[in-house]
Amino acid sequence: MEKQICELFAGVGGFRLGLNRLQSGWKTVWFSQWEPGARTQWAFDCYVQHFGDSVDINGEYHTCEDISNVDKHSIPDHTLLVGGFPCQDYSVAHSLATAEGIKGKKGVLWWDIRDTIIAKQPPFCLLENVDRLLKSPSKQRGRDFGVMLASFAEQGYSVEWRVVNAAQYGAAQKRRRTFIFAYKDNTAYHQKMANFNSEEIITEHGFMAHAFPINGYEKFRSTVMPKDIVEVSDTFKFDFEKSGFMRNGEITTVKITEAEEPPILLGQVVQKFVDEKYYIPSDKMAKWVYLKGAKKIPRTSATGHEYVFSEGPIAFPDPWDRPGRTMLTSESTLNRSSHVICDAGTGRLRLLTPTEAERLQGFDDDWTNTGMPDRMRYFCMGNALVVPMITRMGKVLDEVFADEP
Template sequence: MARQLTSLNFNSFFAGIGGFDLAFENQGFKPSFQCEINTFCQSVLQERWPDVPLHGDISSLSSSDIPEATIWCGGFPCQDLSVARGSKGRDGLRGSNSGLFYPFFDLIASHKPEALIIENVAGLLSSHNGQDFRIILEKLTSIGYAVAWRVVNSRFFGAPQSRPRVFICAFRGNPIKAFSTLFEEEIGQKPKGLRQAFLDVSECQKSGAKVAQIAYCLAATSGRHTGTDWSRTYVSYPDAVRRLTPSECEGIQGFPKDWTSINSKSGSDSDTDRYHALGNAVSVPVVEWIAKRLKQEIMDSKKPVSSESLIENLLKSHGQVVQKFREQDYLNLVLDPNGDEQKLKWMSGGIAFEGKCLDFKATEFPRDIIPSKLIDVIEKSNVDQKYFISANAAEGILRRVKSQNRSLFGPLNEALVTMAKGREAA
């Protein structure tokens, strides 16, 4: 039986461990439906929202199975879009994972909720020479949505990691509401010393643990050391080094402690499940910031504007944000004069509606930055020895870093050298 529609109901797709759901709930929204295929993530969702209907594979989901809700949210898989794939190449929306956008869109077209919030890696803007993002804009606007987007970084919203992600807000027929959800009317002051935050040392006086001010972006990995040690976050002691614990990763993403600490139905190692799920999750504080603004727009009585008057209205309401913008007809940017796929370079913020599109260089931070430090989520004591790396692993990290002419966080390098020398002496 479908739940009664209220203005603050939402349906969550590609729900993962409930980052969207937790953030929206914190802002007074009520979940009506969840869709998530991963078994471990399903266990987390059922633990946290036992009364919310949960479906598995979106490809087998029928439109009639979905209750009505004002808001739909979710982040379709990023594996085929991420620039982290490197030399493996990116399949984009043609891939089996990120291509799940298409069944998601079909369901959207069937229900046409009032608003959508969609998240993905910033690589979405450049995938297939920008054509994948053009497809998303074209499809959503073709069914009456005004689509705003913005790349934001978690480090400025209360989550202590550098995690740039593109967020899309689509409002049915109302570009001003879509734009106002993601953009404030004023731009904040650009923060200073962004690189220095990876170098400055914070120390726990109780344990002696040392970390940088912020973490590198959490990845959906097992949490063990890899060949990219210089862009991974470790916790350093005078003569020991360990990886982050799952609970610390929860804190970095803005989840409550032990949010993912449940028995996995998949039968695999719980830590591995937790690391993967947290690396794939959205940063809760970022979504909560967006949800708060979205709530205001839903309750507001802003009248829709036509595409012809869109720029004029945005210059009035958000003139500081859109001072320098490009206007383009994105529907006609498929092929270049030679018949080859047109190369599109989407900027980090923009709005598309009824065939009109403008984009501009958007800031990654809100007007009022929400400070956070990695040291605040680091375990103070009683860390299990399984999270500490061996002297052999320390030597391996130093060897890989040297061979690729990289450098490490100061206290980390010192601790690794101490461990390696201790092994040689033994």
């Protein structure tokens, strides 16, 4: 099977970079990256500077357009669909005769993935989302992920998922993300997995078990999902654990203990004697100390209820002997979540540089140094995935594709 990738919600190219690093023949045939409301498409420009643009099957360029307006049938054929898409409300409207059964909530990007799957029927899919996807929404836990699984089942796919903390598998950042691996029931890989039950796939023989070995697991739980996606949206609730498998609408999930590989420590990625603009000025230090410290603040809710808002302290500065904390799109701004470190040369407190942010995500140095301002470099890294996790999964994909006719 040819290794042809379609990359949706491509950002600055983390999926593509992670697979390209294997040098095992992966080829991206088309991608899409568009930031709604942005006057300048910084991420798209960065992606194109590294990889070039892609035409559709009509020889036209539609890679920097709203994906909901793109004709999915015009996307080139591919064998692996990848993408890191936003966590949104995946509820669906009731059946409409003119909408092929369901009508997804407008603006929810999952339906563009589903439409691409329906139009192109890729044998394999590898998607990324935040860890809270499995628990949303709070009033009907598990519904959103259930809608996704039902969409895959409807199209003849089996699905594995795993919440991965990148620092547990050798990366420089404590970043938990849900990875979803789906494969068509007519693939050789599906026939191979048919020899194992769900528990064996999750713990030993499946895709995720090979990419991210585990140290142990607790009691398995199972359920059968309604076949109708609207019914799933209306009634389905399930407490998904961070590892699981779905085949023929039958779901098995289990709480696992991740294996521990030595992470890259924050001290291993820091630079020395950086530009003065990254250092914390003395007149801002008191604010930083307050934001990072423990708090107990009396508050009154909109209904008049009085309560105490409290939060614990965050290490200040961030220690060198641990991996970095989860990086957000607000990195480097004056807020509680931004990293503050001791400069390796001067010993003064400062923010991360854009290059250090790239290192936390496993990108090459200066990957986003393509003309975009620093604030957008941080934003793009806060939105990105940890590239070495893609390379790990790519090694398993190489084995999977080698067995496909």
